Amino acid sequence: MIDVGNLDIRFGANHAVRGVSFRVEPGETFGLVGESGSGKSTVLRAIAGLITEWSGRIAVDGQALGRKRDRAFFRTVQMVFQDPYGSLHPRQTVDRILSEPLEVHGVRDADTRIARALEEVALPRTARFRYPHQLSGGQRQRVAIARALVADPRVLLLDEPTSALDVSVQAEVLNLLADLRAARSLTCILVSHNLAVVAHLCGQIAVMQGGQVVERLDEAALRAGRAVHPHTQDLIRLSREVEDRAT
Numbered sequence: 636m637i638d639v640g641n642l643d644i645r646f647g648a649n650h651a652v653r654g655v656s657f658r659v660e661p662g663e664t665f666g667l668v669g670e671s672g673s674g675k676s677t678v679l680r681a682i683a684g685l686i687t688e689w690s691g692r693i694a695v696d697g698q699a700l701g702r703k704r705d706r707a708f709f710r711t712v713q714m715v716f717q718d719p720y721g722s723l724h725p726r727q728t729v730d731r732i733l734s735e736p737l738e739v740h741g742v743r744d745a746d747t748r749i750a751r752a753l754e755e756v757a758l759p760r761t762a763r764f765r766y767p768h769q770l771s772g773g774q775r776q777r778v779a780i781a782r783a784l785v786a787d788p789r790v791l792l793l794d795e796p797t798s799a800l801d802v803s804v805q806a807e808v809l810n811l812l813a814d815l816r817a818a819r820s821l822t823c824i825l826v827s828h829n830l831a832v833v834a835h836l837c838g839q840i841a842v843m844q845g846g847q848v849v850e851r852l853d854e855a856a857l858r859a860g861r862a863v864h865p866h867t868q869d870l871i872r873l874s875r876e877v878e879d880r881a882t
């Protein structure tokens with residue numbers, strides 16, 4: 636469903652992504668992990684069409700993509716960002732926020748679709764006429780997820796979707812994403828520095844460092860700590876320390 640080949644991205648002298656390649660099969664969730672600055676978000680943003688200066692291959696559903704994306708692309712591929720507060724318009728009600736993608740893509744039955752999307756992300760009906768600041772952080776991220784899903788995409792790109800949330804609601808939102816992905820047969824890429832989050836959602840994982848993929852492993856290997864590369868071992872040790880501190 637997603638095919639990235641030899642992706643290369645530079646920001647001036649900063650060679651942020653160096654020859655990254657991976658494939659994601661339909662219905663799978665692929666994880667990109669790595670330390671801060673390793674290039675994971677940049678890969679995701681290039682796939683989403685938010686970065687236009689890149690070289691290599693990006694194909695979705697067998698179609699090679701250019702630098703500019705057309706409207707049909709955004710019907711197929713949607714993104715959820717880390718900070719729901721920053722990604723939702725503060726002066727728009729949830730109803731307006733969810734109406735917009737439907738208008739852009741000329742989708743009918745907006746009323747029914749918005750009600751269904753809110754139900755899918757388990758928001759109360761009353762949330763529809765609220766503004767983002769009237770909702771909790773977890774509820775705002777549910778609105779961002781509903782907005783991404785309202786026009787029925789097939790691919791969901793998730794950039795640290797739970798990192799900005801209170802620890803107490805992170806698991807809820809992760810479980811919601813796991814349920815939605817199964818119910819809608821979505822193909823996903825998840826970027827996170829949190830290995831526990833990645834192991835929870837992803838079958839295949841690529842570990843990035845310095846703009847390159849340094850190791851690939853599956854979820855079972857990650858859980859068992861069967862990593863070869865020192866950077867992956869560091870990430871595993873760090874995430875265990877964080878977990879130990881939390882318990």
Ligand SMILES: Nc1ncnc2c1ncn2[C@@H]1O[C@H](COP(=O)(O)OP(=O)(O)OP(=O)(O)O)[C@@H](O)[C@H]1O
Binds near residue numbers: 678
């Ligand atoms: N728009 C941009 N302009 C210039 N440099 C950028 C831009 N976006 C990212 N970079 C640089 O590219 C490199 C990779 O950044 P990126 O955000 O992809 O890393 P990351 O692994 O996602 O880290 P984090 O988890 O902190 O977001 C960094 O050196 C960063 O400073």
